[in-house]
């Protein structure tokens with residue numbers, strides 16, 4: 414599944430598989446301008462840290478395309494659009510990472526003298542970022558697949574699969590890597606209330622790939638681990654602080670605590686772009702609050718009484734001491750994370 418984010422030359426637009434309607438409907442969402450990209454990010458037409466970064470990269474191209482080339486202040490027009498794009502969602506560092514990479518590449522390229530050249534340059538760079546992400550996910554799969562044993566049942570939380578990246582996935586990349594090595598892997602996909610990325614997206618992806626998957630209610634985690642039905646846990650990440658604390662979908666830290674209690678290895682899988690040198694620890698990671706309707710409704714069905722307030726905190730922080738290892742495209746990072754992240758990840762930037 415590498416075509417859920419597709420640039421159409423014919424339409425001069427980014428075509429997204431609308432993840433809000435999966436698995437029931439496979440529907441395209443067309444982004445013809447930056448506002449469409451911001452809407453798609455904020456409403457989770459497309460979601461998942463690396464996928465957000467790739468989509469934002471194409472959003473920079475669309476920003477260059479919609480500014481009037483006759484405007485003498487065209488560069489300010491582009492920059493203001495990029496600033497708005499970078500604010501679309503606060504937690505996944507990949508969004509700001511992608512926008513900053515596009516901006517820096519422009520500023521470092523003295524050959525770009527007009528808006529048309531900038532647009533062409535950015536379209537090429539967005540395509541490069543998309544290809545790099547798939548390659549990173551497959552490298553994560555090779556390193557992570559080695560951690561799995563034939564016959565393992567792996568629990569995952571939310572969706573860190575092809576749909577959360579440019580393709581192949583991070584946590585699901587580890588699972589696909591194990592399967593590609595000939596290992597018989599089964600998956601328990603936590604449904605992941607309230608947006609149900611596990612029940613709707615992870616189950617959709619793995620079922621299409623004929624990888625055995627069972628959906629579990631989030632509340633079943635402890636019982637499944639107590640019954641020794643879980644051999645390993647692998648999840649994705651939205652931002653990894655310099656000390657190894659991990660921001661990921663709400664509920665992840667609870668799974669990590671239970672995994673530690675039951676003696677089950679807990680791995681995080683993420684590309685280097687998810688590590689943030691400017692965030693020293695998890696307490697500094699901004700956590701997104703999302704619209705109450707995601708909790709009060711399942712689809713169009715209201716499940717909570719009108720007038721009753723709800724919590725809809727979209728991420729939580731897993732302390733680094735609960736993490737067995739972080740699988741990246743450069744290898745598996747093990748504790749002491751402050752030192753190993755600095756030497757393996759930040760040193761190579």
Ligand SMILES: CSC[C@H]1O[C@H](OP(=O)(O)O)[C@H](O)[C@@H]1O
Pocket residue numbers: 460461462463570571572573574577578583584610648649650651660661662663727
């Ligand atoms: C491969 S990163 C996927 C990461 O993003 C998800 O959040 P959201 O669906 O809100 O974008 C979740 O935290 C996944 O682990």
